Amino acid sequence: MKTLLRLILYGLAALLLASAVLVFCAVGDTPDVALKWIMKPADIVRAKKILHEGSKTKPDAIATLELSHADLNLAANYLLNRYSKSAVHISIKENKLKFIVTATLPENRLGKYINITFRLGNEDNAALPSLTKFKAGKLLLPSKLAAFIINQVIEHSSLKDYFILATHPIQAINISDDKITITYHPNREALVKARNLLAHGGESTISNAVNPYQQTLADVIKRHDPKWRLSLAELLKPLFALAYQRSTPETAIEENKQVIFTINDYVNKEGMLALPGHILDTTTVRRTSTFLYKRIDLAQHFIATAAITASANGQLAQMMGEEKELSDAKTGSGFSFIDLAADKAGTRFGETATQSPESARQLQKSMSEITHYRDFMPDPTDLPEHMSEAEFKKRYSSINSGIYKRTIKDIDTRIAKLPIYN
Known part of the structure; x- marks a missing residue:
């Protein structure tokens, strides 16, 4: 038993040492790829189209996607630069993909960039490619x-769920x-997991410690009379009013995302736990x-x-909503056009909030002036619901x-008739 424990400890120590060597050798003051490429609006549109292409496929259907050398570089650079100032150069030679990646690091003593x-x-002739060469800086x-270290980092970090979501269907x-x-x-199972992950996994560019939308949300909840139902409009209106005050055309889309993510975390994820302790006094405010x-x-x-x-x-959101209802028809509460209407209205709302700076600003203004949730969600309560799979097939076939x-x-x-979406 002691020998086994010693072997495990040696293995962990070796892994940590190898990871440290990898990071140390990859960091330096000179980028391997120049960080001068500025994506034009047309480049961003094309990159998004490439990344969203896979969402058009129906569940349980097999599809193919062809990407050129230019497509690969465009999509990869778009993804990398969502998180930090980075660059990647991808080339294809002798049926192999070569990646040269440079990412900017936070201020530190080792160097400005990491080069891989x-x-x-x-x-x-394997169906999926594997790692055939790896360099950290100049160290081969x-x-x-290298594959083992990378897999261990993914397996034991927050990247795991996203990695599985991205690679499992391939x-x-x-x-x-x-x-x-x-x-x-x-x-269908992957779609359900994607829905849960994406709905609860919004990335925040505002630190939780200083997120003004969380403070506003907490204030609304404190003032709300618990004898009455809390309308979603009561949360959306003041937070979008704040976003309208805070935003410029350049920041409006990101501010809108923060409003949506903050409210979604409260409504769907953790309730009061979604709010930082220094903002929320849980002894006086209840869920x-x-x-x-x-x-x-x-x-x-x-x-x-x-x-x-x-x-x-x-497109991904709508497909997930439809597939969830079909799944509910089989094993859950039944197919519901009412739920589907809420999904479709939410999709339209999210699109309007993030489509363009102009659209983002207009939605902020409109939402700060709403008087009822009917302003952004049409009444769906007359639509059919609770249909089993047999009943759905009988009434709607497919x-x-x-x-x-x-x-x-x-x-x-019904959704299009609402002035807020025009």
């Missing part, structure tokens, strides 16, 4: 050791001389459920889908039938 170079290739590491990646072809197969049309689930659907749309894209599409069109029309 690696290659991916389909070894022994054995590819298997069945094969073929690398040719001028492009890569990705074959992927999303399933209060949020409603739309006297229903908690509608508020949850609306704001969760808005959060998914703000952090990912509307989601491709004419009667189903007419019902969806009716929901879309």
Whole structure:
């Protein structure tokens, strides 16, 4: 037993040492890739289109996506620069992908940049590529050791869920001389996990310690009379009014995301625990459920889908909502067009909040002047719900039938009639 424990400790020590060596050797004051590329608006539109292409595939259907050398560089640089000033150069040679990555580091004594170079290739005709070469700065590491360290970092960090979400549907990646072809197969289970992760995983560019929207949210809850239902409008109106005061055209989209993420965390995630302790006195303020049309689930659907749309894209959010209802028809509470209407309205809300600086600012102004939740969510309570799979098939056949599409069109029309979305 002691020998086994000693071996485990030696293994952990070796892993930590290897990780430290990797980081130390990769850090320096000179970038391997110049950080001069500024993405034009057209580049950003193209990058988003590439990244969202996979969401068009229906669950349990197999699809392929072809990406050129230019597409790969555009999408990769867009992703990297969402988090820090970074650059990546991807080249294709001899059926292998070569990545040269430079990221800017926070102020430290080791250096300004971290530089990593690696290659991916389909070894022994494998369906998925593996790491064939890895350099941390100038240090060349054995590819298997580097792959092991990277996997351990992902496995024991917050990256794990996102990594699984991104890679699980991929069945094969073929690398040719001028492009890569990705074959992927999303399933319903993956969509449910994606919905939960994206809805609760909004990234904040405002520190929790100084998030003014959390303070405003806490103030609203403290003032609310617990004898009455808490309307989602009571949360959205003051937070968007604050966003309208704080924002410039350049920051409006990010401020809107923070409003949506803050409210979604309260409504769907942790309730009072979503608010920092120094803001919230839990001895005087209790958890209060949020409603739309006297229903908690509608508020949850609306704001969760808005959060998914703000952090990912509307097409993905709508598909997730539809698939959840089909799943509920089989094993849950039944298919609900009422829930689906809340999903679709939330998608439209999230799109309007983040579509452009002009749209973001206009929504802030409109939401600061609302008088009721009917201003952003049409009444769906006359729509069918609680349909089992057998009843759904009897009444609507499938989601491709004419009667189903007419019902969806009716929901879309109700949402489009609201002035806030015009």
